[in-house]
Amino acid sequence: MNAVGVAQPRIEGPAKVTGAARYAADVPIEGLAFGAVVLATVTRGRIRDIDVDAVRNMPGVLGVIDHRNAPRLNPKAGGFFGPDGQLQLLQDEMIPFAGRPVALVVAETLEQAQAAAHVLPVTYDEEPHDTNFTADHPAGRPAMTIFDEPVDVGDVEAELAASSVVVEERYRTPEEYHSAMEPHSATVWWDGERLEAIDSNQGPFVIAATLATLFSLSLEKVRIRTEHVGGGFGSKGLCGPQLILAAMAAHRFGRPVRVTLTRTQVFLTTAMRPATDQLIRIGADADGRLRAIWHEPAFEISPLVEYIEGCTELTKTLYAARAIRTRLTAVPLDILPPYSMRGPGAAPGSFALESAMDELAERLGIDPLELRLRNEPAAGPVSGLPFSSRNLVECLREGAHRFGWGTRDHRPRLRREGSLLVGTGLAATSFSAGAFPSSATITAEADGTFTVAIGATDLGTGARTALTAIAADALEAGTERIRLRISDSDLGPAWSAGGSRGTTSWAWAITEAAEKLRGQEWRGTVTIDTTQSLGGLPGRERHAYSAVFAEVTADPATGEVRVRRLLGMFAVGRVVNPLLARSQVIGGMIGGLSMALHEEGVRDPVSGRHVNADFAGYHIAAHADVPDIEADFVPDHEPGIPVGVKGAGEIGNVGTAAAIANAVWHATGVRQRSLPIRLDRVLE
């Protein structure tokens, strides 16, 4: 019986190691035409002309779609943050950011489409732009408040004034890019009145619903499938330009059309994590008890669509303090609209908070581990709600034990190995847990198997394997009797693989469906929707926790920082599959390492354009950057969510950057308050 909790390799493993697993651009389609996207090369302005005649007669070219002949789209279409102007492709001559698609060239072959797209003459009337993000930008205004709303508990000014030690510092993180290895690709065709698509996205149902609204189709007229997805990290949570443009072209040319973005286009026109500039003030008594935390981040957005980089969510829950004040400022600029990237808000937010805590420990002369243990809250410091389960202390203590933290001399710049400076650092962190409504259908088949259908998707998270185990236990059957169907919008409403709420949301639906089938003595078919039962979830502080420990070397002669050890202890609720969950949190930690040391989108201040939009210029961690990473789980259980899971997709990213930055301080004696920790920021 218990498949949950057992380490099992991925179900699709053999398909992935033999090249048989098909991703969106891999599926063979008869009569396929190819679309190549043309992006705006100016940061703000209007299209003066697109000289379609210049390419119309090139070999194989079927035609060009631009704002003059594109179908009209429904401006109400959007997503989590409301109507989304980024979806309104080819609707007018306005250029709101460099990288905005201005045309799609469609041709018989990929080479022909690309050749024509490269030479398509597009002229612009440029207008002045502003891409210069600063926290005190005059256009800054309060961020929208559907989550991470501002709070003001206690008397922050008075508590700071009464504090023995106050840390007041700014922390900055740059524009960062999801960089999933699979570029966004969609293949679309019309089957009579029905739009069919194979698309790389994080949730086919949500995307189908958005696409239906956008093209004013009823939902049953849209079907989207997403069998294997080559990573998403947030960037495929949106209805992507590849899908919208392919849908336009399939309609126009009456045949299947595939649109795959180039790597550079993925950088320029999908999504990014916005730059942040965060002012933190923390005050404490001499014994390390926190009196006040005042966290005021600013981040950049686009006027096209709202977005919240919820940097202060941790600040409201991680530590006990008498007063907590937070306020998020959004600065609209002429940039690619930002969107959630792995550990949204929490990754940059925790860099600021956990760096500031380390600075506080330094100024107090207290062990950074001890400082955190002394400020463990009994209830939500802002909400007053009880914690559903909180095992941060266990993570900190167990991690410290395994890492050998106890022998650390907390003074900086004491350890040398030859020319290298050596240091260690830690960070504590949390990431919110929860679930969203989903539906599931289970059919008891005549052969004794169960068909479990749910609109989940597996981006590499291991969802296919995990949900099979969850279904097996819920149905009191072996995994060999479970036939899981996912990745298809026709399977009904389901939350996406996002917000660390994929497994929780889908596990809930599968468990509830299985209970109903049990009531039918395991016969027939049941379909359930969890909207109602989710509403009964009691209000709690519900979070996953982790403690991350890092050891680095810094070379003062070259500025090079290398991570030598990285250890994470996690409390993520019940672990469905230890092998895959460990991979997921280690992967997150590598994302955090990459954020700490490598990743930085660079903008040319004159043109406003992103100048390092490929893997030669935008560095992500490679094999040689990554040590053997230790990660493990402390016993944990989420009482409110079936199976006891909390989600492990994003917390690995969170905290790692601060742990590394704190270790760099310990090695060098110099604080790193801006990411990434580049050579020039370490060089002496």
Next chain:
Amino acid sequence: MTNHHRSEISLHVNGVTHRLGVDNRTTLLDTLRENLGHTGPKKGCDHGQCGACTVLLDGRRVVSCLTLAVAAEGAEVTTVEGLAGDGELLPLQQAFIRFDGFQCGYCTSGQLCSAVGMLAEHAAGWPSSVTADVSPDGPTPVLDAAEVRERMSGNLCRCGAYPSIVRAVLETEAAG
């Protein structure tokens, strides 16, 4: 289109010879994927920066996105689909599954082909930039984790499967 834009070539892929006409601009990657149905090699960047398209050309690893199809004529091309032939999975492929050396799987074809090529390079005595003794008569470098990381750094993985990949490669090498 006139003849000087196209060529008739023979490509030997995974033991099968294909005679086909290609646009001279076409990369080996696009030919494999779009003309021959070998979608195992992946296009991650099309610029030789990510390694997802890595295949073996006469046993040596190349990024097929920077190789023109016409330039591969006469060579033996091995893609991820051909690593195991018709038989059971290579020990390396099995180790990738056992150690969970991938998550999304998109870079995996390239990681595997790269690892096969890399192990052959090492067996032939090639040094890497972390090899201590690179003199011509120096010893064959011991293939430790640092060597594997260095030699595999042309293959990016955004999911962060690197430690498991290194473990799978070392385990396979140790098992001989």
